[in-house]
Amino acid sequence: MSKERVIIVGSGISGCMAALRLMQDYDVTIITKGQKEESNSMLAQGGVAAAVSKSDTPKKHFSDTFQAGCFHNKVRAVNQLVTCGPVVIQKLMEEGMTFDEKDGELSLGLEGAHRLPRILHIGGDQTGKFLTTFLQEKLTNINWQEQQMAIELIKQNDVAIGVHCLDMENQLHTYYGEHIILASGGLGQLFPVTTNAATISGDGLALAYRAGAKLTDMEFIQFHPTLLFLNGRCHGLISEAVRGEGATLVRTDGSAVMTNIHPMADLAPRDVVAATLFEEIETGNDIFLDIDAVAHFEERFPAITASLDAHQVPFRETKRIPVHPGAHFLMGGIRTDLHGKTNVPGLYAIGEVANAGVHGANRLASNSLLETLVFGEKVAEYIRTQETKPQNNPAIPLTSHAKAPHLPDKQLLQEKIWETLGITRKPEKITEFLHWIAAFDYANHTREAAEISHMLITAKLIAESALKRTESLGAHRILKGVMK
Ligand SMILES: Cc1cc2nc3c(=O)[nH]c(=O)nc-3n(C[C@H](O)[C@H](O)[C@H](O)COP(=O)(O)OP(=O)(O)OC[C@H]3O[C@@H](n4cnc5c(N)ncnc54)[C@H](O)[C@@H]3O)c2cc1C
Incomplete structure (x- = not known):
């Protein structure tokens, strides 16, 4: 009997972790926009936060996470993160992952708003590179599809069943599956100043929105102080x-x-x-x-x-x-439950693209790598409980869009987003920005047009959420007063 198919969009740690836990029993395809090494996961420096030292407890980690998140976090999500975190780390170590040690003990770093050292790291400041490579090397039974940019999710009878993609020559490729996992990361490239990899421009958020998924807390974007x-x-x-x-x-x-x-x-x-x-x-x-x-x-x-x-x-x-x-980092995203399930049947979201409620209004440093590991495990755990028969999917065409769309220049769009939705925000400017973007069309006949269109959709979602939250909270700083 043929295996159930899992399509994962994104080759960062969350996607690779889910793939690792599914590849023995499922037909797993990872689609990724650039080479498989292109992701924010590869760039992560500081490390992974987890309560693994004798003086630490998940309770202390829980309380630091909540405080950093301005108590906007979801209790059950944080609880899952801090209690499953050490277990997931232990399992990875048993599978061969080694973290930096000092005098025979794990060497734990200290980062902002953590009450004690709890940051595991690898190769000093190369945690993401070593962790991603470790996982990717273990993925021996995977169908890799590199340089495929997902441009539309396919639904049949309201169930997500596949993804349309464009290759580097803008040729269309379609992938069908019983389980579609978005692991496509955040949105840093919406801004002209960012730490994020070149492929991270909010695509997954826009794809999910167009497919009817609910997104929440989009106003909460973390700006890193030191680039x-x-x-x-x-x-x-x-x-x-x-x-x-x-x-x-x-x-x-x-x-x-x-x-x-x-x-x-x-x-x-x-x-x-x-x-x-x-x-x-x-x-x-x-x-x-x-x-x-x-x-x-x-x-x-x-x-x-x-x-x-x-x-x-x-x-x-x-x-x-x-x-x-x-x-630097998006706290909000596609709303999910504790197993990465979205409101669209068949569609899951994990890692930075998702909002399970772990980070609240502001992320505690090094909690995101932990999130990618824990939720990568959890989505796999859930999919394993499902009995979905492999389907013969009818060919569903890409929604057609105007071939000569009206879209803004990418650099101009980035500058406007920085001015309007950057570190401090003014409601009047946001309203003006929403009027400005309303003049543009959506298009996805080339990778470039699709990317700018996704940036427009994502920026609109941030702007609308920022206007709704009239008071400053966590990373969302709204300035009231006369517009300059
Ligand atoms: C410079 C830097 C340092 C960081 N340091 C730390 C740290 O020390 N500790 C910590 O906890 N967090 C850190 N973070 C945050 C953390 O790295 C990310 O939140 C995390 O790696 C996200 O993992 P992910 O799997 O969700 O997404 P990513 O690793 O971002 O992967 C997303 C993948 O999706 C692909 N993709 C995107 N759009 C499409 C599309 N349309 N079609 C196909 N594929 C697509 C991308 O190419 C990429 O492969 C850092 C982030 C940066 C940028």
């Missing part, structure tokens, strides 16, 4: 773990930025640090990370060191790294 900033451009992330090891944020004259702003100073929650830096930059100050107090910087942060060298930053002499805040 490497040179000649007006950002060049990737300088992990928060650098501040965890003693670095401080300073102005050109060496004065500390975070003193008297928050009791946790440089390790205050990300929204506080990002908003403070944004204000400083708006008033004309340049901001630097002073790494003088970080012991063995190059050993502890080899990937950051390589990036600084590649960009010829003279950090060894100056002990300074120029930084700027930028878009």
